[in-house]
Amino acid sequence: MAASAGPEIERLISLLAKLPGLGPRSARRAALALLKRREQLLVPLAASLAETADKVVSCSVCGAPDTRDPCAICADGARDNGLICVVEEAGALWAMERSGAFRGKYHVLGGLLSALDGVGPDQLRVAELVGRVRGGEVREVVLALPATVDGQTTAHYIAERISGPGVEVTSLARGVPVGGELDWLDDGTIVQALRARRPT
Amino acid sequence: MAASAGPEIERLISLLAKLPGLGPRSARRAALALLKRREQLLVPLAASLAETADKVVSCSVCGAPDTRDPCAICADGARDNGLICVVEEAGALWAMERSGAFRGKYHVLGGLLSALDGVGPDQLRVAELVGRVRGGEVREVVLALPATVDGQTTAHYIAERISGPGVEVTSLARGVPVGGELDWLDDGTIVQALRARRPT
Numbered sequence: 460m461a462a463s464a465g466p467e468i469e470r471l472i473s474l475l476a477k478l479p480g481l482g483p484r485s486a487r488r489a490a491l492a493l494l495k496r497r498e499q500l501l502v503p504l505a506a507s508l509a510e511t512a513d514k515v516v517s518c519s520v521c522g523a524p525d526t527r528d529p530c531a532i533c534a535d536g537a538r539d540n541g542l543i544c545v546v547e548e549a550g551a552l553w554a555m556e557r558s559g560a561f562r563g564k565y566h567v568l569g570g571l572l573s574a575l576d577g578v579g580p581d582q583l584r585v586a587e588l589v590g591r592v593r594g595g596e597v598r599e600v601v602l603a604l605p606a607t608v609d610g611q612t613t614a615h616y617i618a619e620r621i622s623g624p625g626v627e628v629t630s631l632a633r634g635v636p637v638g639g640e641l642d643w644l645d646d647g648t649i650v651q652a653l654r655a656r657r658p659t
Numbered sequence: 660m661a662a663s664a665g666p667e668i669e670r671l672i673s674l675l676a677k678l679p680g681l682g683p684r685s686a687r688r689a690a691l692a693l694l695k696r697r698e699q700l701l702v703p704l705a706a707s708l709a710e711t712a713d714k715v716v717s718c719s720v721c722g723a724p725d726t727r728d729p730c731a732i733c734a735d736g737a738r739d740n741g742l743i744c745v746v747e748e749a750g751a752l753w754a755m756e757r758s759g760a761f762r763g764k765y766h767v768l769g770g771l772l773s774a775l776d777g778v779g780p781d782q783l784r785v786a787e788l789v790g791r792v793r794g795g796e797v798r799e800v801v802l803a804l805p806a807t808v809d810g811q812t813t814a815h816y817i818a819e820r821i822s823g824p825g826v827e828v829t830s831l832a833r834g835v836p837v838g839g840e841l842d843w844l845d846d847g848t849i850v851q852a853l854r855a856r857r858p859t
Contacts, residue, residue: 470707511705
């Protein structure tokens, strides 16, 4: 990288390059866009990041990022306390919320068990989940974890830890996505969709 | 977008989505990565953006972004004042500097002439370039503008404005890039490389 861009801009580019989806080249383009749109983009983004760093905390109940603790969902009395959806990250929680189909509470694990990456149960918020379930109010835990090896390992581990009398553990159905064409789907999804076929 | 992510995070996501290379979905992933890596990424990026907004200005001579005015290149007495390379944006300037092949000064236009987008010479730093060339010290102006319709229109316009006795206007050579395979090159490049063929 040329020293001529100045140490401040070089530093900005190297930080932007650490964001998922941006490499060194696209980070330079992003930095240029920021420099060109100073008032519309650079200044507001700087303020927004500072505010996020300052105000956003992890909810002590579910682990989701929010400015309040407990978060807006955990504090919402209209939502079903007997139903907990377990997700890997807040991104999955946001996706569930966009669907509008779930009216229970959440539990964000903060990752998945991974022998390869050395992630054990202690690095995840598993003990907190067990504590919530042992609290007695929970009827059902929906595991919304990825259909990967790590995701399914984590799902089995959690199911073993929390299953007990009065608590049902379920998983999201696997199948053909709405609008999905068979031609573009992986074989595993087709196999599972066929096995779980239903009368129409 | 779910209101549950909180207005601060929603605002951060919508600002990130305005960066080139990031859409709404990858902006959410970037926001998640920032929230997960608070001390390593979120806080330093907020500080870096604030510093950039605070310190980086456009060089009054060449238009490049730098913390100094005139910028480090314009202030560098070891560089050739008689040679000016004209680029569209600072990104092209940085690429030229990375090559290490150019030891003159630069002029950043800040865009290209575009009838479609309504960009005329007054929106670009053309008058400043004419002024620098009229100053008398300049022997050669190298146009390093894109090989697009707008790029070539701009190149022709600038060549007309600045050409005069004692000033040579040149353009970067077009041809097969180093390491480029013919199979992957567009026809226009092959035509130009063939026309400009040289004895080996």
